[in-house]
Structures are given as structure tokens and as C-alpha cells.
Amino acid sequence: MDLVWKSARRATLVSWPTSVDDRLDILVRAATAAGESVTRSQLLAALVAEASQEPDQLSSVIRRYRSTESEQFIESHSQADLPVVRRPGRRRQTQIESADRHGTG
Numbered sequence: 001m002d003l004v005w006k007s008a009r010r011a012t013l014v015s016w017p018t019s020v021d022d023r024l025d026i027l028v029r030a031a032t033a034a035g036e037s038v039t040r041s042q043l044l045a046a047l048v049a050e051a052s053q054e055p056d057q058l059s060s061v062i063r064r065y066r067s068t069e070s071e072q073f074i075e076s077h078s079q080a081d082l083p084v085v086r087r088p089g090r091r092r093q094t095q096i097e098s099a100d101r102h103g104t105g
Contacts, residue, residue: 003039004049005042005045007047009048014044017070019070019073022074022078023073024043024044024075025040025085026042026077026079027043027084028040028043029079029082029083029084029085030082032082032085033041033081033082033083033084
């Protein structure tokens with residue numbers, strides 16, 4: 001039996017708002033709190049695999065996303081009481097860390 005999550009891979013570049021990326025991290029932490037060992041890509045794949053293909057439902061989701069104010073979005077996603085999850089690979093540098101490292105901060 002072939003499992004979808006273990007099938008052939010395709011890399012996908014996603015460019016989205018930082019607050020949405022932060023939300024993905026929160027969702028990974030929530031899944032971890034539920035006992036799942038999951039990566040960001042596995043979670044994204046699971047969400048896409050489970051998404052409705054109903055045009056009206058998709059349209060509704062897109063319209064809600066496009067009309068959500070940034071501050072409201074950020075405030076509505078709590079990360080309290082969730083475990084910290086270390087992501088594999090290199091850690092992303094903030095501009096402040098980069099400036100400090102190069103003596104320009």
C-alpha cells in the first residue's frame with residue numbers, strides 16, 4: 001500500500017505574509033502538543049489534501065482571507081501553552097542579528 005505522505009515529492013516555493021508563516025509555526029506547535037511529530041511541509045500537505053474542492057467553499061475561504069485585517073489576524077492566534085518546536089536546518093537570521101554580527105547595529 002502506497003501512502004500519500006510518502007509518495008514522490010515536488011518542491012513548491014510559497015511566498016506569503018510573515019504573519020501567515022508565523023501561524024504555520026503555531027499550527028506545528030499545536031500538532032506537537034497533540035502528540036504528533038510533524039514538519040511544516042507535512043502540515044501544509046495535510047491541509048491541502050483535506051481542503052474542500054467545492055468552488056463556493058473555496059471562494060468563501062479566499063474572500064475571508066483577503067478581507068482579514070493584519071492586526072486582527074495576529075491577535076486572533078494565540079500560541080500560549082504550546083511546546084517550542086525546533087525546526088531542522090539553519091536558523092533564519094533577523095536583521096538585528098545580522099547587523100550585530102557585521103558590526104553595523
